[in-house]
Amino acid sequence: MNNQGNVNYGIFLPLLNVYGDQKTIDCFTQEAMFDGWLKAESALARAEAEESIIPVEMAEKIEQAAHISSLDLKDFWEETRNVGYPIIPLVNRLAEVAGEAGKYVHWGATTQDIMDTGLILQIKSVLNRLEQLLTDLGNACATLCEQHAETIQAGRTHGQQAVPITFGFKVSVWLEEIQRHYLRLQEVKKRLLVGQLSGAAGTLATLGEKAPFVRKRYCNLLGLNEPQGPWHVARDIIVEFSNMEATISGTVQKIAKEIANLASTEIGEVFEF
Incomplete structure (x- = not known):
């Protein structure tokens, strides 16, 4: 520091x-x-x-x-x-x-109103970036599917060669996972990109009858959805975001591991050029 x-x-x-x-x-x-x-x-x-x-x-x-x-x-x-x-x-x-x-x-605000809203603004930027990365990865896989629709390779089960498949067929499995992740991201956005302004005990009583109007405008100014109620102690949407990130990471790790295996000297079925 x-x-x-x-x-x-x-x-x-x-x-x-x-x-x-x-x-x-x-x-x-x-x-x-x-x-x-x-x-x-x-x-x-x-x-x-x-x-x-x-x-x-x-x-x-x-x-x-x-x-x-x-x-x-x-x-x-x-x-x-x-x-x-x-x-x-x-x-x-x-x-x-x-x-x-x-x-x-x-x-009229409380500490967590500002901390939670600030965190959601950071996550909003992350989701925008993640959406772009998923789009780029999906487009790359779609291109490989088309280019290698007839590129023959061995299909494997339990690590042993089985029936013939194509590399494009293999990549199509990756593409479907990426497409599902993209759809999950759109669903998560609806629940996650929500502002927080509820006051110390969740009632926003310090703003009186104007509280709902202030909260609505506050969220609108920040480009966030208005919450249905206070979520100071409801952290499930943050956990949902983390779970989605972990699931996407699992797919990317699987793809990377499979590419590394297929590129090994003993197999040599994929390579950079």
């Missing part, structure tokens, strides 16, 4: 930049995390201003201040350890930069 509070992830994950997809890695940097939190605070202020809960000019000042480049992050994580939550030191710094508008920062 340097003097600005930035964590050098490469120290702890030395192979990340070797095997990871850089655009996906960028979605989970410290900067991306702060950016998600600040976008949530900014959207909250604007939504509340539109409902006349806070003055419009105060919301504008908060929006102008809500950028990571505006904040002094020195000792940020030490303060976080003291209080147990990162949003308190974040709000304190944002309020300081916002000046007279600082007293309206985080108005």
Whole structure:
């Protein structure tokens, strides 16, 4: 960690930049995390201003201040350890930069509203990248299916040669898995890309009768779906995302292992050219 509070992830994950997809890695940097939190605070202020809960000019000042480049992050994580939550030191710094508008920062929200919404914004970027990667992989497999529809190779069962198949036929099995993953991703998006704004106990009572309107506008500003209710303690959608990632990884690992086996010197049925 340097003097600005930035964590050098490469120290702890030395192979990340070797095997990871850089655009996906960028979605989970410290900067991306702060950016998600600040976008949530900014959207909250604007939504509340539109409902006349806070003055419009105060919301504008908060929006102008809500950028990571505006904040002094020195000792940020030490303060976080003291209080147990990162949003308190974040709000304190944002309020300081916002000046007279600082007293309206985080108005009516609770820590987890901002943390959960920020996380979903990060995951949204990941899903967009994952969708592109699945599309590219599917297109590559579809091309191989066409090119090698009549390329004969041995079919195998229990590691032994069986009846003849074609390489295109083999790749078509990979393609079907990838297509199913793509469809799963679309389904997961509907449930996962949901904002969080429910207040300390889930009722958002601090905003009174205007609470539903603020929450709807807050989510709209962030490009997220509105939740049916608070999900502070409902983590199944996060688990569903993790399960989908694991399932996709399993397919990709299987394909890579099969290619490695077929490319071995003793078999030599596939090769790079």
